[in-house]
Amino acid sequence: VGTLTAVSATFDILTLDLTQDYIFSDRLTALAIQSRTAATPFNIELSSLDGDGTDNVLLNFYAIGTPAGLGNAEFLRMGYKASGTTFDIHTGQLLTGTVRPLRIYTGANTTQLVLNTDNSIDMSGVLTAVTFNATDEINALQIDGTTQFATKSPADVSGADNLFVGENAGVANTEGIQNLFVGENAGLENTTGLANVYVGFEAGKNHTTSSGNTFIGRRAGAGVNTSPTGWFNVGIGNLSCGHGQLTTGADNLCLGNSAGANLTSGSRNVLIGSRSGENLTVQTENVYIGHEAGLSGTQNVFVGKDAGTINTGNNNVVVGSFACQGQTTGDENCVFGKDASFFNQTGINNAIFGHDAFRGATTNSFSNNVGVGSESGHHVTTGSSNVFLGKDSGHNQTTNSNLLIIDNQDRSSAANEAIQSLIYGTFNATVASQILAINAGTVTLNAGVDTDMVLNFTGTTNSGAITWMEDEDYFKFGDDVLLDTGVIYLKETTTPTAIANHAA
Structure with a gap:
């Protein structure tokens, strides 16, 4: 002692x-x-002599170097730092030593590492973790005191399998399940809606009970402020799918910025392209594909940039950039080709196929036309019920109606088309008033086999026929033959007999 x-x-x-x-x-x-x-x-216990907090109290562990050495050193230091009045654990170095990682391990079959703090952990740098388990479902992750990550809302009653990321995302959810809301105010008002995916600032914001919706983009599908109820919509793009209007619209597919932006109760629309179907509201069952394709109407198909861009008509099928761009209220048109039927405003029941076919002129309308071929009917303004077949067929027609033109040349004028088009005719309800012209130097009839050929003439009272007798090598006339002012009877005998100068 x-x-x-x-x-x-x-x-x-x-x-x-x-x-x-x-x-x-x-x-x-x-x-x-x-x-x-x-x-x-x-x-x-370690302490300084006076214990007044003005001195460091540290415990150092050296991996390289020694406490007394002046060379390279690598160490772990823990204890009290008087300069910051904090308790620290950190790794350090001297000279060319390396700062080594600090790792904290728990052994197998043990409780996870627990950090028990007074409500907060202050950390700078990047946190890397194999697994991050937040046990507070309502405030799993906060940034600057605001919840940014949660699986339940403060109002939650029985909701489950949800993931809310962003300030106020899904904050009102009570019984909704299987929802994914990402972004500030995404799914803000959702209460019982289920199986929704809302990604973006205020995406799906005002929906309360809607289910099965997918809205991705700034205010995509945000809907009106009075609890929209539309189901099974897909809106991808900023302001898409009724961003401030949607009420009961369902089963819509809107892809592109502002695609279907003003939908309210319109349903079963497919809108693809920036601003496609932007002005649809209550209309249904349209397919608009292309930048600013389609305006309004029901059961339309518009495909191509600006196709039908100001249309409000119904039951149209339009394919081609700028096709039917000037159409306003036209219905039941079928148009294929860039700039086809470009200026036709209110025309109906047209079937037009080909680039610039039936392009028309400003403020004109035409109906019931068939045009097949690039620039067929190119200058038609008000002509209707025409059939033009072939490139440039009917190219110079404007107001004429009920024409049949089959050709593949630009004949430079409507008058020339009547006498130069391969086939030119006029339709009429009265059969006898119909006209058919074949403008050709040679016309050949060919049955394709060894058989007689018959050319019939049918009238209301009498009829006739000319038959080419293939094996006999002559024509057979089924009635009298009039040459100028005389009549010749061709008798059906073994040797035909001609009777000349017989008066009628």
């Missing part, structure tokens, strides 16, 4: 006999300190 003072000392076991005994000893490659009193806490 007493005080040992020595410059150095060597011992196998050093026992300190204070309030309780402590033994210092070597254990393999370690220094061991053991309490010798049972059922008594064992503490190791």
Whole structure:
């Protein structure tokens, strides 16, 4: 008992006999300190002399270098830092030493590492974790005090399998399940809606009970402020799918910025392209594909940039950039080709196929035309009920109606088309008033086999026929033949007999 003072000392076991005994000893490659009193806490305490918080109190662990050395060093330091008045654990280095990672491990079959703090953890830098388990479903992750990540809302009653990311995302959810809301105010008003995907600022914001919707983009499908109820809509693009208007519209597909932007109760529309179907509201069952394709109407198909861009008519099928661009209220038209039927405003029942076919002129309308071929009927303004077949057929017609033209040349004028088109005719309800012209130097009839050929003439009272007798090698006339003012009877005898100068 007493005080040992020595410059150095060597011992196998050093026992300190204070309030309780402590033994210092070597254990393999370690220094061991053991309490010798049972059922008594064992503490190791470090402090500065005066303990006033103005001095560092640190414990250093050196991997490279030594406390007394002046060379490279790599170490772990923990303890009190007077300069920041904080308790720190960090790795450090001296000179060219390397700062090593600090890792905290738990062994197998143990409870996870627990950090028990007063409501917050202050961290700079990047957190990398294999698994992050937040047990607070309502406030799983907050940024600057605002919930940004949750699986339940504060109002939740029985909702499950939800994921809410962003300020106020899904904040009103009560019983809704299987929802994914990402973005500030995404799904803000949802209460019982299920199986929705809302991604983007205020996407699906005002929907309360709607289900099965997918809205991606700024205010996509946000809907009116009075609880829209539309189901099974897909809106992808900023302001798409009734961003401020949608009420009961359902089963719509809107892809593109502002596609279907003003839909209210319109349903079963397919709108693809920036601003396609932008002005649809209550209309249904349209297919608009292309930038600004389609305006309004029901059961239309418009495909191509600006196709039917101001149309409000119904039951049209239009394919081609700028096709029917000037159409306003026309119905039941079938138009294929760039710029086809470009200026036709209110015409109906046209079937037009070909680039620039029936292009028309400003503020004109025409109906019931068939045009097949590039630039067929190109200049038609008001002519209707025409059939033009072939490139440039009827190219120069404007107001004429009920024409049949089959050709593939631009004849430079409507008058020339009548006498130069391969086939030119006029339709009429009265059969006898119909006209058919074949403008050709040679016309050949060919049955394709060894057989007689008959050309019939049918009238209301009398009829006739001319038959080419293939084997006999002559024509057979089924009635009298009038040459100028005389009549010749061709008798059916073995040897035909001609009677000349017989009066009629």
